[in-house]
Amino acid sequence: GNSVTQMEGPVTLSEEAFLTINCTYTATGYPSLFWYVQYPGEGLQLLLKATKADDKGSNKGFEATYRKETTSFHLEKGSVQVSDSAVYFCALSLTPFSGGYNKLIFGAGTRLAVHP
Amino acid sequence: DAGVTQSPTHLIKTRGQQVTLRCSPKSGHDTVSWYQQALGQGPQFIFQYYEEEERQRGNFPDRFSGHQFPNYSSELNVNALLLGDSALYLCASSYNRGPYEKLFFGSGTQLSVL
Numbered sequence: 406g407n408s409v410t411q412m413e414g415p416v417t418l419s420e421e422a423f424l425t426i427n428c429t430y431t432a433t434g435y436p437s438l439f440w441y442v443q444y445p446g447e448g449l450q451l452l453l454k455a456t457k458a459d460d461k462g463s464n465k466g467f468e469a470t471y472r473k474e475t476t477s478f479h480l481e482k483g484s485v486q487v488s489d490s491a492v493y494f495c496a497l498s499l500t501p502f503s504g505g506y507n508k509l510i511f512g513a514g515t516r517l518a519v520h521p
Numbered sequence: 522d523a524g525v526t527q528s529p530t531h532l533i534k535t536r537g538q539q540v541t542l543r544c545s546p547k548s549g550h551d552t553v554s555w556y557q558q559a560l561g562q563g564p565q566f567i568f569q570y571y572e573e574e575e576r577q578r579g580n581f582p583d584r585f586s587g588h589q590f591p592n593y594s595s596e597l598n599v600n601a602l603l604l605g606d607s608a609l610y611l612c613a614s615s616y617n618r619g620p621y622e623k624l625f626f627g628s629g630t631q632l633s634v635l
Contacts, residue, residue, distance in 0.1 A: 409563075441626075448525070448611060448626035449564070494563050507615060507622060508554070508577055511563030 407432045411495050411512035418485055418519050426480040426515045428469075428495035436497040438462075438471050438478040439509065443492045452480075452493070485519045492516050523548065525627035527612050533633045534602050542597040542630045546614030552576075553595040554624070555587060558609040570595055571617055599632075607634045 412427040430436065437456040441449040453462030458473035467482045478495060495512040526545045534540050546553050552571045556564035566579035570589035584600045593614075599606055609631050613624040 446628065448628045449613075450626070451623055496563075507552070507624070508566050508569060508579075509556075509564070509624065510566070513561070513563045 407436070407497065407499065407510050409495050409497055409510055409512035411493075411515050414492075414514070414516040416515060416517045418517070420487055420519055420521050421484045422519075424480070424482040424485045424489075424517070426493055426495075426517070428478045428480065428512060430476050430478065430495075430497050432476075432497055432499065434499055436499050438469070439496045439498065440467070440469055440478070440480050441494040441496060441511075443494065443514070445491075449494065485517070487519045487521055490517055490519045525612055525614050525625050527610075527627040527630050529630060530628070531631045531633075533635060535635050536602055536604060538602050538634075539598065539600045540602060540632060542599075542610050542612075542632070544595045544597070544612030544614075544627060546593050546595070546612075547625045550614035550616055550625070551593050552615045552617045552622075553589060553593065554613045554615075555595070555597045556611040556613065557581075558611055558629070560608070564611055567597070602634045604634050607632060 408431045439454045440452040442452045443449050453464040455462040455471035461470045469480045492514045494514045496509045528543045554569040555567040558564040568578045569576050573589045586598045589595045609629040611629045612627045615622040615624050
């Protein structure tokens with residue numbers, strides 16, 4: 406079946422540290438890949454996306470590269486800030502050829518805590 | 522421009538009761554999806570509505586049903602509530618213009634079943 410696996414949290418970092426949150430997926434067909442962020446008390450917000458192999462999504466200093474050969478989409482940021490503290494979700498969406506039109510399949514989420 | 526709005530924000534019910542959750546999509550959006558997020562888990566797709574019809578459904582029992590109105594707003598109904606239905610219910614809206622349309626999420630309704 407289709408699924409997303411993320412590294413377990415919480416991830417605790419000091420401000421300006423390098424961040425990596427691992428994400429791997431299993432999918433039939435050709436998925437699009439996403440990272441969403443959930444701040445306390447808020448809904449999910451799209452952070453970045455990549456729709457085909459070797460695409461790099463980027464936003465607000467975060468980056469992730471769609472690696473088809475390793476079925477991965479790891480999230481990275483060179484220097485985290487306290488304001489980046491949130492829960493991060495990796496997700497996939499299947500293209501219409503595979504069904505699942507605009508339906509997201511999420512990982513379990515990784516909580517990030519950044520301390521000054 | 523209001524984003525996706527959901528009501529109520531919190532709800533407490535007892536086992537066996539029925540509940541209705543409401544969602545108003547972002548202005549201009551015609552497609553509404555519902556997700557269930559259990560504590561410490563990622564959201565799980567319940568179903569999606571477009572043109573007042575259920576277009577897709579996830580692995581949820583028939584106790585979960587929905588509706589979309591002509592103004593694109595939507596309701597999620599859950600019958601015969603179980604303790605395991607306690608979760609954050611998220612509504613997401615988008616345009617129906619293709620598979621890569623960005624989803625906008627509401628802040629959710631926190632349902633507690635006692």
